[in-house]
Amino acid sequence: SSPRHLMSISDLTSGEFSALVRNAALRKQAVKAAQAPTSLTTALTGQTVAMMFSKRSTRTRVSTEAAVTMLGGHPMFLGKDDIQLGVNESLYDTSVVISSMTSCMVARVGPHSDVANLAKHSSVPVINALSDDFHPLQTIADFLTISEAFPSSGTGLGLNGLKVAWIGDSNNVLFDLATGCVKMGVDIAVASPKGYGIPDSMRQLITSAAQGVDSPGKLSETTVPEEAIQGADVLVTDTWISMGQESEKKKRLDAFSGYQITSELAKRGGAKDGWKFMHCLPRHAEEVADEVFYSPRSLVFPEAENRLWAAVSALEGLVVNKGRIQ
Numbered sequence: 001s002s003p004r005h006l007m008s009i010s011d012l013t014s015g016e017f018s019a020l021v022r023n024a025a026l027r028k029q030a031v032k033a034a035q036a037p038t039s040l041t042t043a044l045t046g047q048t049v050a051m052m053f054s055k056r057s058t059r060t061r062v063s064t065e066a067a068v069t070m071l072g073g074h075p076m077f078l079g080k081d082d083i084q085l086g087v088n089e090s091l092y093d094t095s096v097v098i099s100s101m102t103s104c105m106v107a108r109v110g111p112h113s114d115v116a117n118l119a120k121h122s123s124v125p126v127i128n129a130l131s132d133d134f135h136p137l138q139t140i141a142d143f144l145t146i147s148e149a150f151p152s153s154g155t156g157l158g159l160n161g162l163k164v165a166w167i168g169d170s171n172n173v174l175f176d177l178a179t180g181c182v183k184m185g186v187d188i189a190v191a192s193p194k195g196y197g198i199p200d201s202m203r204q205l206i207t208s209a210a211q212g213v214d215s216p217g218k219l220s221e222t223t224v225p226e227e228a229i230q231g232a233d234v235l236v237t238d239t240w241i242s243m244g245q246e247s248e249k250k251k252r253l254d255a256f257s258g259y260q261i262t263s264e265l266a267k268r269g270g271a272k273d274g275w276k277f278m279h280c281l282p283r284h285a286e287e288v289a290d291e292v293f294y295s296p297r298s299l300v301f302p303e304a305e306n307r308l309w310a311a312v313s314a315l316e317g318l319v320v321n322k323g324r325i326q
Ligand code: CP
Pocket: 056, 057, 058, 059, 060, 061, 130, 138, 280, 281, 282
């Protein structure tokens, strides 16, 4: 039977998504308390995880390599100049060959179809490490971060009723974050300039995440940052110029002027008193001012660290437990 892959958050039921977040939290607590069970530290002994990255990465690379190491396996990093893929060999051939020798492929690509095609032909689980459309590992880390900042009193993540405001580009990071919000009962308001909003097909995918969820989060869209910020608990942004869009830099900087997250904007928009700031990183000053980015409201560094625990959780769910995520 074909293995289960992680292409985007929409591949997961809300129960599975919250299990990945919860397991990430449990692993984080156990390892920090020096109580990691042997079942964790030997889970991938003797196994190799191939990491095929056609774009730069700091967090995704380091967190994945560290996670595989923590599980006792060997992370094999294959950068775009290291293997034949794309230049001298097809995705199909590469996928069949690499999956015949490894336990998992973690791939960072441009077009989403590249990682989808790798998955289609792979005999082992494939994890999307960022494509032009999705970034599921980031979303798992982001929900771990939100659940730490807004702890619930009951069981479960208990995030129902929170509001996230995304101010900036409608991109890969947003699409999975929004899907996660819908599944977790967190409202998400998106403010993007005209022409940089959520494409129709993506909006459909995000809103369809509400199916089967008791009280799903709601997605709303505007071009006015203040409107999105009204009553928000968490303000989030990302770069305005994603990898692959470098040639649009000038045009984008113009289009996004006025979208920088500042304390003044948060105040004007009416964010909740205890509002927090998140950003997947890498960050540029144009999208968020230093006064916010380096303030006590900022969760960016715990959010980055949480990439490690998200990677551990995803590898356990997909590879160790063969897609039985619970
Ligand atoms: N947030 C994130 O994916 O960062 P990297 O591009 O450094 O991996």
